[in-house]
Amino acid sequence: MSGQTAKTISEREYSISDLAKEFGITSRSIRHYEDEKLICPERRGVHRIYSARDRVRLQLILRGKRLGFSLAEIREIIDLYDLPEGKQKQAKLLVELIQKRRDALLQQRKDIEHMLKELDMLEQKLD
Amino acid sequence: MSGQTAKTISEREYSISDLAKEFGITSRSIRHYEDEKLICPERRGVHRIYSARDRVRLQLILRGKRLGFSLAEIREIIDLYDLPEGKQKQAKLLVELIQKRRDALLQQRKDIEHMLKELDMLEQKLD
DNA sequence: CAGCAAGTTTACGTTTGCGTAAAGGTAAGG
DNA sequence: CCTTACCTTTACGCAAACGTAAACTTGCTG
The missing domain is CATH 4.10.170 (p53, subunit A)
Structure with missing residues (x-):
């Protein structure tokens, strides 16, 4: 797992494969969501670093998908939260x-x- | 509307555009569902004649779609009814x-x- | 019977949502 | 330094679910 300095529990960081494994999807999908502007993780150098907030966004994305929304619609929806x-x-x-x-x-x-x-x-x- | 001999109300017949208009979809879609074996209307000559039963099937198809199922999955589901x-x-x-x-x-x-x-x-x- | 709307088949085009290499960069351990 | 595991971008591929155009038939309707 991604090394972390154990501050607050909410400051956890995730690699792309961390999240992929956790949610049972591929890294490719997560990158695709980024291509489609659904999520925008921090970069440490060239690597993607996902925050707890990013993780929540991903959950929202997947929930939207289960409900049959298109990625474009899902973007509309989560943009409402921001x-x-x-x-x-x-x-x-x-x-x-x-x-x-x-x-x-x-x-x-x-x-x-x-x-x-x-x-x-x-x-x-x-x- | 399609000419009908006014027997029982359940014996109504529908043209493809009748149903298309009623459900706000295109005739093309309905034919596509037929291509995919989701619905199989009677033929009078070359024209498609839809029964009340067919109409219900179409409703089921659209409901399945709203729920995000693929046409293949929807076929599985409605096949359960038959x-x-x-x-x-x-x-x-x-x-x-x-x-x-x-x-x-x-x-x-x-x-x-x-x-x-x-x-x-x-x-x-x-x- | 001529016209016209609505139906038909055939077939190629398009969008969405990733899959799947290809070709390589990066970081940690030994 | 070298391996190994994981990451990166770029790009072509593909199936699903229709859109769309072409070219033709059917069948009321004046």
């Missing part, structure tokens, strides 16, 4: 985006409930 | 499939709850 804390000038625009996301998610939740019920019925049908 | 009613010889295999699906769906549901919560927090952050 508001400059002061600039809510585009707040209205953001709220719209959020609303659209929520609608999509609520629809998906319905879809899932449907499918789960139908799977139950199927299973019962098999005595 | 059991020959008597042949549960492969029942064990089916139950496994169902279990896998359910696990994936439960994970997705978690993902959705997470995202919804985070969207709520984001919205509040915008005072």
